[in-house]
Amino acid sequence: xxxxxxxxxxxxxxxxxxxxxxxxxxxxxxxxxxxxxxxxxxxxxxxxxxxxxxxxxxxxxxxxxxxxxxxxxxxxxxxxxxxxxxxxxxxxxxxxxxxxxxxxxxxxxxxxxxxxxxxxxxxxxxxxxxxxxxxxxxxxxxxxxxxxxxxxxxxxxxxxxxxxxxxxx
Numbered sequence: 001x002x003x004x005x006x007x008x009x010x011x012x013x014x015x016x017x018x019x020x021x022x023x024x025x026x027x028x029x030x031x032x033x034x035x036x037x038x039x040x041x042x043x044x045x046x047x048x049x050x051x052x053x054x055x056x057x058x059x060x061x062x063x064x065x066x067x068x069x070x071x072x073x074x075x076x077x078x079x080x081x082x083x084x085x086x087x088x089x090x091x092x093x094x095x096x097x098x099x100x101x102x103x104x105x106x107x108x109x110x111x112x113x114x115x116x117x118x119x120x121x122x123x124x125x126x127x128x129x130x131x132x133x134x135x136x137x138x139x140x141x142x143x144x145x146x147x148x149x150x151x152x153x154x155x156x157x158x159x160x161x162x163x164x165x166x167x168x169x
Contacts, residue, residue: 002138004060004131005032006124009050009076011039011066011089018089018118019065025124029141031131034059040071047072051079061127064112065120067091070099073112083130085123086112 006026010019019035026033038047054062062080064073065087073086088099096117104114115122125142132138 002029002031002128002131003135005034005058006061006063006127006131007050007054007057007059008033008035008063008065009047009072010035010037010064011070011072013037015065015067015089018087019120022063022065022087022120022124025121026128029124029128029138029145031124031128031138038072040066040075041069044075047075048079051076051082054080054082060131061085063087063120063123063127064103065089065123066103067096067099070102073103073114074106074110077106077110077112084112085126086114087120087123088114088117090118 008019008022010016023033023035036050038050040047051062059082062076062082062084063086064076064084066072067089068091070086070088073084077084086103088096088103090096090099092098100114100117103112106112113126115126125145128138128142132142
């Protein structure tokens with residue numbers, strides 16, 4: 001297991017389908033995590049308590065997933081010194097753009113690192129990269145993962161070249 005662990009806070013359990021790729025990615029790298037539901041609007045005290053206790057509970061990074069007004073990341077960031085990564089979730093009349101703006105437009109001093117709408121896997125990778133700064137084994141796993149990504153592009157290029165050759169023949 002990696003040295004650090006991640007606290008994942010979702011605004012609703014309906015965010016699970018989006019966040020499933022985050023959980024899978026964290027498991028792939030052997031990074032321990034806990035996930036909870038807390039709403040910035042319906043249960044602000046719960047969200048604040050999770051954030052305030054996160055460092056003492058051994059977490060290194062917090063990932064916050066929320067849609068619509070998406071204030072969860074900001075509420076968590078305002079109540080911890082840990083880095084917070086926001087995952088704006090697609091939904092509502094604006095298809096997640098409102099959640100993206102709410103997550104990324106934080107005031108000076110309360111940053112929330114923000115990934116793409118429904119970018120849960122990238123949030124996990126970013127958290128892993130943060131933890132890997134002080135964990136050489138995890139850093140090596142990240143390097144291996146990046147190499148696998150490069151190899152998959154090489155394979156795709158080979159398939160493309162073959163399709164083009166077949167077209168010409």
